[in-house]
Structure formats: structure tokens, C-alpha cells
Amino acid sequence: MTRASSSPALAQTDQRLPLHARVKDDLIRRVRANEWGSTTPLPPESALAEEYGISVGTLRRVLAELAAEGLLERHQGRGTYVRRATFQHSLFRFFRMHGGTGQTPGSRILARNTQDAPAEVAKALNVEESSPVLHLHRLRLWDDTPFLVEDIWLPLPQFQPIANIALDELGSLxxxxxxSRIGLIIGSATEELSVTQAPGEQAALLNCQAGDPLVRINRIARTHTGDVAEYRESYGLASSFRYQVEIN
Amino acid sequence: MTRASSSPALAQTDQRLPLHARVKDDLIRRVRANEWGSTTPLPPESALAEEYGISVGTLRRVLAELAAEGLLERHQGRGTYVRRATFQHSLFRFFRMHGGTGQTPGSRILARNTQDAPAEVAKALNVEESSPVLHLHRLRLWDDTPFLVEDIWLPLPQFQPIANIALDELGSLxxxxxxSRIGLIIGSATEELSVTQAPGEQAALLNCQAGDPLVRINRIARTHTGDVAEYRESYGLASSFRYQVEIN
DNA sequence: CAGTGGTCTAGACCACGGT
DNA sequence: CCGTGGTCTAGACCACTGG
Structure with missing residues (x-):
């Protein structure tokens, strides 16, 4: 049996690429387009292979790669699922809290207001300068001790629901x-670390002297489709900063 | 043809593990044992598959995994090679030099002496406290401007050749x-970042004020077999520190 | 040109999860 | 028990490298 043309799903991919690469690109596209939630499994290998008109072995190779890259989760006997990002604890990769048996991370929102996006924020959010954004000023606590000051900017009107609800209804994450409120899922983020000196306001909040060194973390968070959804600047005490890297 | 027992090379591996895992473990062992240098290729797929008594497809899967993990390099038409770590530029991942078109990284050794290992160094190098170690004190330059102060400790007598040669014979890497001089190949390293304040000596070398914030990088470098070969503390100006992370 | 790794297929059998 | 992914095989053909 000769296969005159490839599967319709692959029509838009670069014909010069090997089959497995084209199938991989298309599967990534479909995952990003939310074709499968994180609770419904992808079709079984045999069905997907038939759909693409490729052998099961080739499809398996693609799924294994996507699982290795963290986009999918595979479970023998259960199926293949889209994996949701879980970097809730990313800040705790950077800051080591000393002691504290009752480890209770907390969060207190100090201010919430609407602003015209400053140049830096507009650039990060990829919106027009001076377009309206929602700004949150937040303190994060460890065992009731403040360890991080955050400024968060969100594009409006997309995030209007966050601007409207009562502050005490917002969870600490x-x-x-x-x-839950906007149906927007953060899929990836880029963080840039640098060291600055504490201005008076931050120093007061973090219980340190003005001019003490702080670690600044600038985070640009994106959806699965790559659209920027949030820009965040976090400041923490440099003295509690500790980060480990493996090099190979 | 029935295969009553597995290949002799796999005799020592856990029989309950799948074939590909056992072959992988054995290949890692052989790479670590330096069975192939970085210039001689591994045997071709067909030969290795026959040696282990497995199919080429299974062997290919193992080699692909090892290549993805960075232990091997594969080149169509040329062969499969052991990959040498190349983290010469790791410090430049952390520090962004401003300007400077004539980008000339340099190195000046300020001191070389033999010490009894201090507690911290002994612990990092995994040797007895007060056992003899070689200590290097070094300045690293960018466009003739110092940007990094390093202390390096090496276990003796292993590194005696480095202690004996003329200082101007030591290259900048x-x-x-x-x-070349000891036949020791660095295969991996762990780095830990933290922020400190500049003591007087470092401040003078880096052209800053005592008490200015510095980024400290503690590196423990290992051979392919996992033995610690070097402990290094590097200090750089926090103002030129910048590091980017992707989260997924 | 010979030899290497890269792609792709078609199938057998096993191990696990849930019904 | 059925359906899922996991393991493993045997082989055809292609694409690249080097002499």
C-alpha cells in the first residue's frame, strides 16, 4: 500500500522535516490549543498512530520525547495525559528559610490599584505604554516573618475579575x-536574577537597613500559547539567598 | 536460537531490570572506566548490539538516551563519541560584562602555596582535615579589568605537577x-551561589568599597567517576551579576 | 565507495490499571 | 477481563562522512 500524501493533520508542517519531528510539532500545537484537558487522556497510541498514518513505533518515540520534556505524563495501563506546570515553589529554590518547624508560607496584599503601564512593565507585558494594567503590591511571609516583597502587573481588561473581587478572597497562591477566575493557565516563565540595594520602603517591609543588598527576581510568566500573562518583580534579602546549579 | 543466559557484560546488573536499563548502566560504567577516549569512537551500533546480545533497536534507544543526557555525542556517518564537559564559560553565564569590543578574558595567578586543608576545604574535597592541599589565588580579567577573585584548592600529592611548574606556563584555563599534565578530566560540577559583603582584600582587587555586595560561587568539580578533584570559591561584583532561568 | 548513524515499519509479548 | 503503555525484535531504506 502506497501512501500518496501525508495525514491531513500534518499538512501545515514543513515537509522536509522527518516524520517524527512533524508529528511532534503538531502534537505540541494540539496540546497548546487545549484539545485535551489535564484530566482526559490523549487517544491511545494505536489511535494516534492511525490518525497520523504512521507506525506505532514512530509515534511512541514522539510521545516519549514529549514526556521527557515534561509536556506529557504517561502511565502504563492508564493513558497519556497533558501535564500542568507546577512551579508554585520556585521561589523556595532561591531562598532558604532558616529554621521554622511550622513551615507556613503566607501572603498579604498591601495594595491593589489600576495604573497606566510604566515603560518597563509595558515592555515586559508586551502592551502599549500607558495602557491600563492592574498592579498588586504583596508581602510574602514565612512563619509570619516577611521575606519577600512583590510587585505584580497584569494586563487589563483581561484581569478585571482579579481587580473586582474582595482582597480576602484571593488565596496565597x-x-x-x-x-479558576479567568480560565488562564500559566505554562512557563522566564526569571532573571540580579542584586540591588534596598530602597527605604522595601527595607522597612523586610526588616533590614536601607542599602542592604537584595536579590531581585524579574519574572515574565506566559500561557501555554506563549502569550505574556504576568510581569512580577520580587525582592528578597540577599543574606537568605542560596541557589544551586548542576553543570555537566 | 534460544538465548539461555544474557551477555557476560550484563552479568553484574540487576536481572529484574529491563534490558535497556541494564545495558545503559553497563555503558555508563564503561564510559566512566575510560574504555574509550574522547577521540576514539564507540563500536558501531551493530557491533555493540551483538556484544550485548540485544537487537539494534534496543541498543539505539539506550544510545539516544545517553546522548540526550549529554554523556555521548552521535554524528551520522562518523560514529558515537564520549562527550567531554565544556563548561569553560560557566562564569560568563553568571556575569555580564558591559561593553568591551575586544573581548579578551584573562587570568593572573597572585599566589600559589601549599596549605593544611582548612575544615571547609577538607570537607568539600572529601579529604582529612589538615591534609596537604595546593592553594591558588587568582584574578580573572575582562579587557584587562578584574571582575572575579578566585581561591582554588587541589588535593596533594595528586596535583603536585601543578605545584611544580613555572607559573607562566599555566594557561588561563x-x-x-x-x-594534559595529570591526565585528569573534569566531568561535572556543582555550584552554589550566595551573596556576601566584600572584605578589604577582595574589595581592593575588584576596585570596589569594602562592604560592597559580592556574589560568591562555590564550585565542587568532579571527575567522570565522581571523585572530587577541585574546590573553588569565586567572588564577583554583585552589580555585574545577572542570571536567567527558564521554568516549565 | 564502504561504513556509520537516522528513519520508519510491523509485529509479538509483557506489565499494569481499572472494571 | 480488556485496554493501556512498556519492552524487544528483525529488517528495509535513507543520509551523511570520510577515504
Missing amino acids: LYPEYE | LYPEYE
């Missing part, structure tokens, strides 16, 4: 709120 | 020197 924001990303689940985005998901 | 140390790892190639270890390889």
Missing part, C-alpha cells in the same frame, strides 16, 4: 486564582 | 592543564 495567585496562579490557581488566574485559572 | 585550568581544566585543560589538569588534563
